[in-house]
Amino acid sequence: MTLQERGAPRAAWVERLGSRDPLTTAGDFVRKTLVVVEVEMRKLRHDSTEVISRAAQPALWLLVFGQVMNQMRAIPTGGLPYIDFLAPGILAQSVLFIAIFYGIAIIWERDLGIVQKFLVSPAPRTAQVLGKGLAAGVRALAQALIIYALAALMGVDLNWNPLALLGVAAVVVCGAAVFSLFSLLVACLVKTRERFMGFGQVMTMPLFFASNAIYPVSLMPSWLQVIARLNPLTYEVDALRALMLRGGTSVYGVGMDLLVLVGIAAVLAVAGGRLYPNVVT
Amino acid sequence: MGVLETERLTRRFGPLTAVDALSLKVEYGEVFGLLGPNGAGKTTVVKMLTTLLPPSDGSARVAGFDIVHQAEEVRRRIGYVPQMLSADGTLSGYENLLISAKLYDIPGKEREQRVRAGLAFMGLTDAADRLVRQYSGGMIRRLEIAQATLHRPPLLFLDEPTVGLDPLARRAVWEHIADLRAEFGTSILLTTHLMEEADNLCTRVAIMHLGKVVALGTPAELKDTLGREGATLDDVFVHYTGDTLDAGGNYRDAARTRRTARRLG
Numbered sequence: 001m002t003l004q005e006r007g008a009p010r011a012a013w014v015e016r017l018g019s020r021d022p023l024t025t026a027g028d029f030v031r032k033t034l035v036v037v038e039v040e041m042r043k044l045r046h047d048s049t050e051v052i053s054r055a056a057q058p059a060l061w062l063l064v065f066g067q068v069m070n071q072m073r074a075i076p077t078g079g080l081p082y083i084d085f086l087a088p089g090i091l092a093q094s095v096l097f098i099a100i101f102y103g104i105a106i107i108w109e110r111d112l113g114i115v116q117k118f119l120v121s122p123a124p125r126t127a128q129v130l131g132k133g134l135a136a137g138v139r140a141l142a143q144a145l146i147i148y149a150l151a152a153l154m155g156v157d158l159n160w161n162p163l164a165l166l167g168v169a170a171v172v173v174c175g176a177a178v179f180s181l182f183s184l185l186v187a188c189l190v191k192t193r194e195r196f197m198g199f200g201q202v203m204t205m206p207l208f209f210a211s212n213a214i215y216p217v218s219l220m221p222s223w224l225q226v227i228a229r230l231n232p233l234t235y236e237v238d239a240l241r242a243l244m245l246r247g248g249t250s251v252y253g254v255g256m257d258l259l260v261l262v263g264i265a266a267v268l269a270v271a272g273g274r275l276y277p278n279v280v281t
Numbered sequence: 282m283g284v285l286e287t288e289r290l291t292r293r294f295g296p297l298t299a300v301d302a303l304s305l306k307v308e309y310g311e312v313f314g315l316l317g318p319n320g321a322g323k324t325t326v327v328k329m330l331t332t333l334l335p336p337s338d339g340s341a342r343v344a345g346f347d348i349v350h351q352a353e354e355v356r357r358r359i360g361y362v363p364q365m366l367s368a369d370g371t372l373s374g375y376e377n378l379l380i381s382a383k384l385y386d387i388p389g390k391e392r393e394q395r396v397r398a399g400l401a402f403m404g405l406t407d408a409a410d411r412l413v414r415q416y417s418g419g420m421i422r423r424l425e426i427a428q429a430t431l432h433r434p435p436l437l438f439l440d441e442p443t444v445g446l447d448p449l450a451r452r453a454v455w456e457h458i459a460d461l462r463a464e465f466g467t468s469i470l471l472t473t474h475l476m477e478e479a480d481n482l483c484t485r486v487a488i489m490h491l492g493k494v495v496a497l498g499t500p501a502e503l504k505d506t507l508g509r510e511g512a513t514l515d516d517v518f519v520h521y522t523g524d525t526l527d528a529g530g531n532y533r534d535a536a537r538t539r540r541t542a543r544r545l546g
Contacts, residue, residue: 035383043371113365120331120361121384122353280333
């Protein structure tokens, strides 16, 4: 926007937005993405019971599975107590389980007419989709708080360095964005709740087990290792393990992990922007 | 130039032609009614004109902009209230409007004032901070119309605006639609199968049947074409769409309408 344009009379603001330079376009994109995120935050503020009720499953994993496996010492964790090794995996898992069913919410909002309302607005459709992905990230952050509390109670040696916490938040948001955008794409293709539910159930367990969430990749048979290396969850867990724990290390490097997650999220957002209008037809 | 011009606008779904070479012109300031039985193609027309569905053939211009090649320009100039309830029940009325204001680039300084004015115009000031989940059907519809007109679009689309509302709420919505036109000169295209609604609101109506316009004119003109005293728009409707009770709509349409009706009721 040039100075001259900024001085244009207010009545002309609609027309002014008609011809825009790349910087204004980028600004608009970011603003519209954040509006979609804002909707989600406002919803969470009105009703946060869902976040609490969703904490039951990770609590079971940590309390029951974690404590039992902690006694066995059968899994090579690189010197960590198993419960410490497990905590980042369970955080990633609970983020995955929230995000992978996000498509259901899209179908629900489509049935209500909310998706249509956004699609007829001038907000770029890729921004709407990316906003949905980041909104899932906001929800996942609420979940992360609860898992941190559980893990701290169980004596997991957490890294409280602010930078590390910031890193965890970034990884959680990226991970949630990847899986929720994937879920959104599927929702745009299958379009009905029934078909989507079938898909969601089929997807979650393989994604979870073919990852390093509860055991290191090195323990897997080689065919499974290949799948695990292609699984975004593996990179999410890898980064979380390095950032969340005081004694944690990364196998692939945190920078690499983040790059993989951001890259996949970006590709999914662009594809989602194309497919999103399909969900209403 | 009209606010809306379509040129042989066509939409096919597989072997079915839902909208068949529709050519229409709506002038600025008109309230134009698309009438027809379920499945006549009304909603498909609206979806194409609101850029939700690409046409298979033909073209259309809204406020001078092509709905396919200048979709974003079109989106800036239209408001759309879908048949379903598009207001978000988990947010307050104020928040629903605030989000719309942000989506439509209403500058920050004007936002608050516009949102308050929109609430006041639709008689929702007292309910502004309640969750929309607790609104009555008529209130939700009025909120949605406020959302769709916050950016003062030249053309507003209303898809079955009063389906499922009781007569009192229906009348309130009609009054607000009339006010909107009087105050801002908003042109309106609405679909309905309520003849009373068309009679009450529309300057002109087109009756659609199996994807084509079978009659077009002012409500009075259409009644005159029947050539008998005291003909109602209902008679016109039956005359032009024939005895096709079983032809229109399908399971999905019916399910959606009932769902909407239930949520409004």
